[in-house]
Amino acid sequence: MNVLNVSELKVWDSRTGKVLIPNSSFQVKQGSCLAIVGESGSGKSLTCRAIMRLNKAGIRQSGDILLGEVNLTKLSEKEMRKKRGKQLCMIVQNGMRAFDPTCTVGAHLKETLAWHFGWGREEITVRMRKAMESVMLKDPIVTMNSYPHQLSGGMLQRVMIALALVLEPDIVIADEPTTALDTISQYEVVEQFIQLRKRMGCSMIFVSHDLGIVKRIADEVLVMKDGEIVERGTTRNIFSAAQHEYTRFLVSTKQALNRHFKEIMGGDRLVHH
Numbered sequence: 001m002n003v004l005n006v007s008e009l010k011v012w013d014s015r016t017g018k019v020l021i022p023n024s025s026f027q028v029k030q031g032s033c034l035a036i037v038g039e040s041g042s043g044k045s046l047t048c049r050a051i052m053r054l055n056k057a058g059i060r061q062s063g064d065i066l067l068g069e070v071n072l073t074k075l076s077e078k079e080m081r082k083k084r085g086k087q088l089c090m091i092v093q094n095g096m097r098a099f100d101p102t103c104t105v106g107a108h109l110k111e112t113l114a115w116h117f118g119w120g121r122e123e124i125t126v127r128m129r130k131a132m133e134s135v136m137l138k139d140p141i142v143t144m145n146s147y148p149h150q151l152s153g154g155m156l157q158r159v160m161i162a163l164a165l166v167l168e169p170d171i172v173i174a175d176e177p178t179t180a181l182d183t184i185s186q187y188e189v190v191e192q193f194i195q196l197r198k199r200m201g202c203s204m205i206f207v208s209h210d211l212g213i214v215k216r217i218a219d220e221v222l223v224m225k226d227g228e229i230v231e232r233g234t235t236r237n238i239f240s241a242a243q244h245e246y247t248r249f250l251v252s253t254k255q256a257l258n259r260h261f262k263e264i265m266g267g268d269r270l271v272h273h
């Protein structure tokens, strides 16, 4: 069963008339993680934001986006706001930008959870505390009392994952959630995404240009180039038997990078995948 069904999505810039995504159709299966890969400017973020209906003014879209039985494109903005967070949760690249710098992290969490569920302060604190502990945020109360700039990028992403754990959305859309992080935090945050899937069995779209991460987390992969889906398949097939020249290029670039590292640092020159 598909949790999300995107059909004939077209995205264009109404000011210039330029078509950015001509015609995109894809599905996300219940409980599955679909990765969207492709170089910068290939349309990955536009696709995610189109699903959320959060593209900037001037960017228009057409086509159908079904979340379960509901066609998101037919909802009013008010109805859509109820879906965001509660059923469709987006985690963006730079956690800092998702937060208002003048409010504590806890204030954001309380406002969101009170709005969606009508919970009181006590209940929110208990639930968030548990979720934060499960994403290895050791001091939940201190974290909640902090302002966004007092936390690292990795911590903010883990706060977002903890919030997703409490919101239990139908689908999490993660748009390059680890790109702005250092390597160690990247590893930890990816681990938490994997745990999030295990714990909630939630469906996910995971945008990344890091094929190493994609290989660890995704069940299926879409490859985008210049706004079009040029290849799709299971993660295993994409990595072992890519059909499209562009996908082979992406995969071989990754292998070349691995080889380069081994050349300078020593080790087996053959790269095992």
Ligand SMILES: Nc1ncnc2c1ncn2[C@@H]1O[C@H](COP(=O)(O)OP(=O)(O)OP(=O)(O)O)[C@@H](O)[C@H]1O
Binding pocket: 013, 020, 038, 039, 040, 041, 042, 043, 044, 045, 046, 047, 056, 059, 209
């Ligand atoms: N607000 C906008 N107005 C006009 N064009 C835009 C806008 N946002 C994106 N584009 C264009 O749409 C194309 C796809 O952009 P998008 O941000 O989806 O790429 P991406 O694959 O997510 O890249 P990155 O990995 O760099 O985030 C690009 O050519 C970009 O210039």
